[in-house]
Amino acid sequence: MSNGPVRHRAPGRTPPVQLRRTRAVVASIPAWVSAVVRGLRAPGQRAAPFIASARAWLPLLVVAWVSTAHADTLHRFALIAGNDAGGADTRPLSYARGDARKMHDLLTRLGGVAPSDAKLLLNNDAKDFLLALSELEQRARAAQARGERTALFVYYSGHAKDGALRLGDSRLAFDALKRRLADAPVDIRIAILDSCRSGALTRTKGARKAPAFDVESGAARDARGVVILTSSAADEDSQESDALGGSYFSHHLASGLLGDADRSGDGRVTLFEAYSHAYARTVADTADSSAGPQHPTFSYDLAGNGDLVLTDLRASAEGLVVPGSAPAGSYYFVDPGGLVVAELDKAEDAERRVALAPGTYRVKRRLSDRLRIGEVEVTRGRTTVLQEPRLKDAPFSDDPVKGAARDRGSWWAFGLTGGLQSFFDPEVRQSLFLSVPLFGAEAELHDYFRRDWIWGFDAVVGGTKSVLALPTLAGPAYRYSVVNVGTSLTAEWPLGRVAPFVGARVAYLVMNRRFDDAAFPDQHFAMVSPGLVTGARFRLTPRVQLTARSRLQYLQYTVDAQRSLGYWELAALLTYEP
Numbered sequence: 001m002s003n004g005p006v007r008h009r010a011p012g013r014t015p016p017v018q019l020r021r022t023r024a025v026v027a028s029i030p031a032w033v034s035a036v037v038r039g040l041r042a043p044g045q046r047a048a049p050f051i052a053s054a055r056a057w058l059p060l061l062v063v064a065w066v067s068t069a070h071a072d073t074l075h076r077f078a079l080i081a082g083n084d085a086g087g088a089d090t091r092p093l094s095y096a097r098g099d100a101r102k103m104h105d106l107l108t109r110l111g112g113v114a115p116s117d118a119k120l121l122l123n124n125d126a127k128d129f130l131l132a133l134s135e136l137e138q139r140a141r142a143a144q145a146r147g148e149r150t151a152l153f154v155y156y157s158g159h160a161k162d163g164a165l166r167l168g169d170s171r172l173a174f175d176a177l178k179r180r181l182a183d184a185p186v187d188i189r190i191a192i193l194d195s196c197r198s199g200a201l202t203r204t205k206g207a208r209k210a211p212a213f214d215v216e217s218g219a220a221r222d223a224r225g226v227v228i229l230t231s232s233a234a235d236e237d238s239q240e241s242d243a244l245g246g247s248y249f250s251h252h253l254a255s256g257l258l259g260d261a262d263r264s265g266d267g268r269v270t271l272f273e274a275y276s277h278a279y280a281r282t283v284a285d286t287a288d289s290s291a292g293p294q295h296p297t298f299s300y301d302l303a304g305n306g307d308l309v310l311t312d313l314r315a316s317a318e319g320l321v322v323p324g325s326a327p328a329g330s331y332y333f334v335d336p337g338g339l340v341v342a343e344l345d346k347a348e349d350a351e352r353r354v355a356l357a358p359g360t361y362r363v364k365r366r367l368s369d370r371l372r373i374g375e376v377e378v379t380r381g382r383t384t385v386l387q388e389p390r391l392k393d394a395p396f397s398d399d400p401v402k403g404a405a406r407d408r409g410s411w412w413a414f415g416l417t418g419g420l421q422s423f424f425d426p427e428v429r430q431s432l433f434l435s436v437p438l439f440g441a442e443a444e445l446h447d448y449f450r451r452d453w454i455w456g457f458d459a460v461v462g463g464t465k466s467v468l469a470l471p472t473l474a475g476p477a478y479r480y481s482v483v484n485v486g487t488s489l490t491a492e493w494p495l496g497r498v499a500p501f502v503g504a505r506v507a508y509l510v511m512n513r514r515f516d517d518a519a520f521p522d523q524h525f526a527m528v529s530p531g532l533v534t535g536a537r538f539r540l541t542p543r544v545q546l547t548a549r550s551r552l553q554y555l556q557y558t559v560d561a562q563r564s565l566g567y568w569e570l571a572a573l574l575t576y577e578p
Contacts, residue, residue: 079118081121082101095240106258109357124167133154152186163175178228195230252278252281258354259352268309320383320384322351332363410447411577416574417441417574422567428565443458452493465479479512487505501534543578544574550568
């Protein structure tokens with residue numbers, strides 16, 4: 001294992017000295033042109049030195065201008081796949097599809113990949129993967145026929161075992177994938193694999209497990225070849241984190257692509273900057289884990305001038321700038337779902353940019369004895385400047401970073417609900433059990449049985465007024481009321497801010513009719529009612545959720561006849577997590 005950055009120079013690469021000279025020439029263009037103009041205006045022999053200078057420098061200026069103008073003009077294609085399932089002999093993953101969605105959003109928003117040139121596969125099999133790859137290869141051939149240079153990104157998050165990617169019950173061997181990448185009709189092929197033991201794919205001459213590597217060039221104008229990045233070594237597991245809501249490697253790679261890896265400060269994150277950042281942060285975060293430290297690996301075979309820009313932070317008008325005047329330290333940006341979407345390590349007096357999508361984020365800076373916490377709004381089409389003085393001091397117990405609520409074991413949420421209950425049978429709705437609005441309160445115990453399972457307790461009441469229908473005359477008026485107490489067990493599937501859920505519920509119903517006419521005795525009916533519940537939760541802030549929910553319940557009526565009845569409930573629930 002290397003102890004430091006490994007520097008390689010591909011055959012035919014422009015030496016660093018020449019690159020520095022070229023950059024210096026470009027920077028000196030305005031002064032040089034001004035001097036030449038003054039010399040040409042001078043009488044006599046004063047013009048001669050400047051004309052000779054122009055003849056000497058003009059070829060270099062032309063080369064520099066052409067190289068700069070076409071530094072990274074690549075037609076980019078991307079295949080992004082996420083598979084939570086890996087077959088009968090594997091445990092389902094929780095965040096592979098979410099990681100794939102994040103990478104798709106990054107590459108299409110900041111990575112120069114048009115949405116029409118990106119394929120997103122979620123829980124597809126190996127056949128679908130190869131078909132999508134073939135379609136992108138055909139598009140790349142067409143682009144090359146038009147004289148364009150091309151790049152192909154392949155990202156996979158999921159299971160890998162026994163030398164193959166495990167896409168559900170299907171397999172894609174590492175060797176077959178490597179051959180496919182090597183033969184792809186594309187100038188630059190980049191594979192990023194986030195899976196267990198994926199480092200077996202880089203077990204070739206030149207493969208490294210190291211924190212960084214540099215290709216000493218400023219552009220990808222002539223680069224050709226294959227680069228493979230993996231999340232772990234050949235004998236290591238790739239680890240997911242409930243706290244991060246994703247895998248360690250993909251989280252830090254994505255955070256780096258959003259701006260944290262831009263150490264040069266030029267507003268662009270290169271392939272090697274991103275890898276170096278993801279390596280260091282992944283090793284640090286997994287060092288104390290039960291599975292042990294996880295070491296990303298790389299393998300590359302590039303010829304020509306090569307450091308490829310993966311994301312351009314200037315490509316999107318919106319984003320967040322942490323000004324140079326802000327204190328140095330680590331900043332964390334938490335989405336409304338309570339998960340860290342980006343991190344930023346700021347140096348003293350250095351301005352940093354993070355290309356956050358529009359939305360409201362919670363910002364945290366950790367000090368030695370307290371937190372600094374606040375909210376920032378990133379609006380579409382505008383750059384927002386972080387006002388650090390607006391952050392408020394808070395104790396460590398209020399730390400929202402990396403899903404602190406998820407790390408505390410089981411936890412409670414409390415809420416208020418409103419909805420409607422109605423029976424399916426029209427006759428029952430009109431004369432026996434009326435349709436009524438419901439209002440009540442609920443309590444939810446999260447993650448008590450297992451992660452993403454919710455044990456709910458609810459109590460609602462409802463009522464309305466009506467008139468009893470009699471065969472020969474108008475009946476007396478009465479008040480109809482319902483008391484509904486129940487418990488439910490649901491499983492949810494968090495998908496960013498949205499979490500659909502499904503489960504079972506058992507309720508105890510008490511229904512009453514109280515007549516205005518004392519000649520009619522009050523009527524009461526009570527019964528246990530089993531049913532099903534489904535819906536979706538929408539996280540508005542890290543602590544507040546809005547839930548849309550429906551229930552289907554069964555009721556056996558036994559007063560004057562044996563009747564099986566069914567009813568439905570629609571409700572909205574607003575919950576708060578203390």
